[in-house]
Amino acid sequence: MSRAPLLWVDVGDLFGHAGAFRRPSGVQRVVFEVCQALAAMDPCGRRAGFVRHGRAGFVPVAWASIAAMFAALAEEGPPAPAKAVSPMRVQIDALQALLAIPASFRAPADGMAASDAVRPGDVLLIAGAGWSEARHVARVAAARKRQGLRVALLVYDIIPLLRPEWFDPLEQLRFGRWLEAMLVISDHLLAISAATAGDLATWRASRGMLERAVHVVRLGDGFSQSAATVPVAHGVEGPYALFVSTLEFRKNHAVAVEVWRRLLALFGPDQVPRLVFAGRPGGLTGDLMHMLVASDFLGGHVILRPNASDSEIEALYRGCAFTVFPSHYEGWGLPVAESFAFGKPCFAASTSSLPEVGGDLARYFDPLDPDAAVRMIAAVLRDPADLAVWQARVADEFRPTAWCVTAQMVLDGVA
Amino acid sequence: MPFRGRIWLDVSGVSPGSDAALFAARLGAALQRQDGVTLTLCRRDPALRVIDWSALDAPSSGPDLHKARIAWWRGLADRIPRDAQMAIGRFVRLQRNALAARRPVPRAVEPVVQHATPPDDAAIAAGDVLMMLAPSGNASRFAANGVRLCFVAVDAIALVRPDWLESEPAAEAAVWLRTTLPHVTRTIAFAPEIARALTGAGCAAWLIDAAACLGASGSDETAFSDCVLAAAPMGEAGSTRHLLLAWRRLLDEMPQGTVPRLVLAGAVGALSGDVLTQLRNSDRLEGCVEAVFYPSPDRMRALLDGCRFCIAAEAHDAWGRATLDSLAAGVPCLSAFPANGAVAVDPTNAAHLADQVRAWLADTPPRPVAQARGWDDVARDVLGPLAA
Numbered sequence: 001m002s003r004a005p006l007l008w009v010d011v012g013d014l015f016g017h018a019g020a021f022r023r024p025s026g027v028q029r030v031v032f033e034v035c036q037a038l039a040a041m042d043p044c045g046r047r048a049g050f051v052r053h054g055r056a057g058f059v060p061v062a063w064a065s066i067a068a069m070f071a072a073l074a075e076e077g078p079p080a081p082a083k084a085v086s087p088m089r090v091q092i093d094a095l096q097a098l099l100a101i102p103a104s105f106r107a108p109a110d111g112m113a114a115s116d117a118v119r120p121g122d123v124l125l126i127a128g129a130g131w132s133e134a135r136h137v138a139r140v141a142a143a144r145k146r147q148g149l150r151v152a153l154l155v156y157d158i159i160p161l162l163r164p165e166w167f168d169p170l171e172q173l174r175f176g177r178w179l180e181a182m183l184v185i186s187d188h189l190l191a192i193s194a195a196t197a198g199d200l201a202t203w204r205a206s207r208g209m210l211e212r213a214v215h216v217v218r219l220g221d222g223f224s225q226s227a228a229t230v231p232v233a234h235g236v237e238g239p240y241a242l243f244v245s246t247l248e249f250r251k252n253h254a255v256a257v258e259v260w261r262r263l264l265a266l267f268g269p270d271q272v273p274r275l276v277f278a279g280r281p282g283g284l285t286g287d288l289m290h291m292l293v294a295s296d297f298l299g300g301h302v303i304l305r306p307n308a309s310d311s312e313i314e315a316l317y318r319g320c321a322f323t324v325f326p327s328h329y330e331g332w333g334l335p336v337a338e339s340f341a342f343g344k345p346c347f348a349a350s351t352s353s354l355p356e357v358g359g360d361l362a363r364y365f366d367p368l369d370p371d372a373a374v375r376m377i378a379a380v381l382r383d384p385a386d387l388a389v390w391q392a393r394v395a396d397e398f399r400p401t402a403w404c405v406t407a408q409m410v411l412d413g414v415a
Numbered sequence: 416m417p418f419r420g421r422i423w424l425d426v427s428g429v430s431p432g433s434d435a436a437l438f439a440a441r442l443g444a445a446l447q448r449q450d451g452v453t454l455t456l457c458r459r460d461p462a463l464r465v466i467d468w469s470a471l472d473a474p475s476s477g478p479d480l481h482k483a484r485i486a487w488w489r490g491l492a493d494r495i496p497r498d499a500q501m502a503i504g505r506f507v508r509l510q511r512n513a514l515a516a517r518r519p520v521p522r523a524v525e526p527v528v529q530h531a532t533p534p535d536d537a538a539i540a541a542g543d544v545l546m547m548l549a550p551s552g553n554a555s556r557f558a559a560n561g562v563r564l565c566f567v568a569v570d571a572i573a574l575v576r577p578d579w580l581e582s583e584p585a586a587e588a589a590v591w592l593r594t595t596l597p598h599v600t601r602t603i604a605f606a607p608e609i610a611r612a613l614t615g616a617g618c619a620a621w622l623i624d625a626a627a628c629l630g631a632s633g634s635d636e637t638a639f640s641d642c643v644l645a646a647a648p649m650g651e652a653g654s655t656r657h658l659l660l661a662w663r664r665l666l667d668e669m670p671q672g673t674v675p676r677l678v679l680a681g682a683v684g685a686l687s688g689d690v691l692t693q694l695r696n697s698d699r700l701e702g703c704v705e706a707v708f709y710p711s712p713d714r715m716r717a718l719l720d721g722c723r724f725c726i727a728a729e730a731h732d733a734w735g736r737a738t739l740d741s742l743a744a745g746v747p748c749l750s751a752f753p754a755n756g757a758v759a760v761d762p763t764n765a766a767h768l769a770d771q772v773r774a775w776l777a778d779t780p781p782r783p784v785a786q787a788r789g790w791d792d793v794a795r796d797v798l799g800p801l802a803a
Contacts (some may be wrong), residue, residue, distance in 0.1 A: 165697035249689065259765065284693065287651060287686040294578035294585060368660055369766035
């Protein structure tokens with residue numbers, strides 16, 4: 001019986017991530033939200049479904065199992081040790097990627113039976129972090145050839161290619177090879193911002209690749225509520241500014257600390273709100289962490305919340321005076337949108353995709369210029385009424401994008 | 416009446432190969448040339464010990480990457496709890512001293528102490544001057560014995576940004592500020608910012624200008640033509656992070672092939688692990704950045720002779736080696752603390768750095784007139800406050 005081509009979202013990355021980490025990262029959250037929206041829009045599965053790689057290629061996965069897996073991943077509770085991927089495993093994966101060991105030599109993802117639900121002409125959406133998975137391209141290419149699938153690639157950013165200094169050479173190599181191969185085998189290209197689409201076009205041109213249309217998909221604002229909806233206390237005394245992000249060099253926590261140091265020198269400790277970093281320390285921040293510890297976290301004015309749960313982050317958003325997001329480079333900039341979703345003004349960097357997210361509601365500064373950020377933040381500290389007006393404007397004018405809109409844009413992009 | 420007597424030049428806390436070590440070597444040599452002055456180079460460990468001038472030399476003459484590895488190990492060691500760090504550091508130092516003295520290397524700390532050479536504490540007499548170049552450890556016991564304590568401040572980092580020091584030097588500096596600074600009778604600063612910081616710490620200072628350390632032109636040292644030279648220790652104090660960000664912006668925004676190579680020249684300073692990793696990750700920003708570790712005066716001369724202009728990138732100026740050297744070589748200079756023809760720039764603001772560099776690339780600035788000041792002048796100026 002013939003049917004219209006279906007969109008199949010590859011959720012293998014979600015399961016892979018859940019096997020290695022305790023908390024979902026931004027990419028996994030986006031994939032989950034898109035899947036959830038698709039499942040809600042199309043409960044009978046007439047337009048979209050979910051697949052992961054098994055012995056017989058890409059095979060369907062029930063929405064219920066994805067939801068259960070993600071609920072466990074995002075579950076609130078006392079911090080549990082992450083199931084760390086061993087360095088040996090990373091090395092083996094890297095070697096396999098480099099040597100391109102045939103898939104038949106490796107264990108399949110699970111023991112699911114082959115299914116004929118996936119038909120030629122259907123679209124396979126790659127929206128996860130496929131570059132972190134050995135043989136991912138080979139699997140997609142095989143599915144394209146053997147199962148007759150068309151491939152759609154959702155590109156988040158190409159920062160490892162534009163700013164290699166922030167990434168380990170092996171990571172750059174994996175990402176670069178993966179992207180280059182995926183661009184060749186993809187029938188549809190989607191990007192999460194016009195800035196990323198532009199970066200992709202420029203990079204392709206620099207490599208002598210032909211120009212191709214890139215469909216821009218607007219991401220939804222905010223994430224689904226976690227299972228535990230009990231309000232929690234954020235535990236920060238007095239007024240504070242919030243910076244939600246993994247601590248890594250790219251996110252530019254260093255400039256936030258420098259700005260706060262200067263604000264403290266300008267106003268004195270009683271007049272400056274605390275600065276809360278919600279995120280775990282990541283790459284290339286060893287020196288920053290040393291400075292923070294050595295300065296006693298600027299005399300207690302910087303607070304680090306490395307293991308904040310979703311509920312705690314929500315409470316932190318609700319309780320903050322404003323947010324800051326001085327990132328050097330982004331593919332999109334979810335924390336800016338989240339800030340607005342909670343009705344909080346945001347001081348954001350003026351680079352990459354962030355002006356797309358913040359529109360005319362955010363106030364922008366050059367992320368390399370701490371003086372500019374100091375001037376802007378000092379202005380609202382001197383004039384709290386201005387901050388109140390700005391906050392009211394954010395609450396009034398911000399129109400969050402629902403994830404079903406994102407899902408619809410994905411469907412349109414692969415049509 | 417000029418000062419006459421014995422000076423113990425104490426280089427405790429001065430890293431071999433650093434700008435401060437070069438300062439000690441130049442000032443020490445000049446002081447030795449002054450009439451009536453007897454100079455001894457020493458270090459507190461914690462007992463006072465006479466050391467050789469070679470102790471000030473750069474760590475090794477190995478390949479540049481070797482220094483980067485040292486920095487990486489330093490960074491790694493810095494993650495160890497401080498108590499353990501101090502114990503391990505002391506053990507390693509004692510082992511190293513034993514090796515240097517060609518004594519059998521003992522297997523534990525205690526035997527090392529037993530075999531150590533007797534301290535030279537007794538050799539320093541009342542009326543002698545203990546001239547300290549860095550705030551490190553407790554030297555107050557010498558003041559109790561009638562020794563005159565003099566602090567020649569070549570660096571304000573311990574006062575203004577102790578968070579830019581590695582853990583052990585920071586702890587040593589804190590001890591010094593608490594125990595020794597109150598007993599210091601003469602304080603000499605080599606930059607206005609240092610003098611201000613000392614005044615802030617309740618200690619008025621004589622302000623003296625240093626001199627350039629350049630070698631002679633025409634040496635066979637390797638240079639880079641048509642580059643921009645950033646002379647400062649690698650790391651947070653040397654603004655290396657901001658320089659890389661500024662260069663990345665220039666590479667992004669200027670036409671391909673128009674951005675000159677950036678040559679970073681300096682010792683491997685504290686908090687340099689992340690920027691050195693970035694250099695490695697990006698293959699030195701795709702070949703647009705070179706790093707020259709521990710440049711000798713001759714190498715610095717060659718680098719200055721080949722560059723378009725120099726950026727003295729230290730955020731909190733030390734004694735101003737880069738500025739003085741570039742001006743002495745007649746090379747235009749951007750400096751955090753401009754003097755004698757250098758132009759001001761804030762090296763902690765990468766946006767301003769990029770703008771200023773872009774402006775100077777578009778319109779070459781005039782060459783400054785070299786200042787004629789030698790280290791003998793510096794030595795005479797230093798002896799002035801001691802005689803007062």
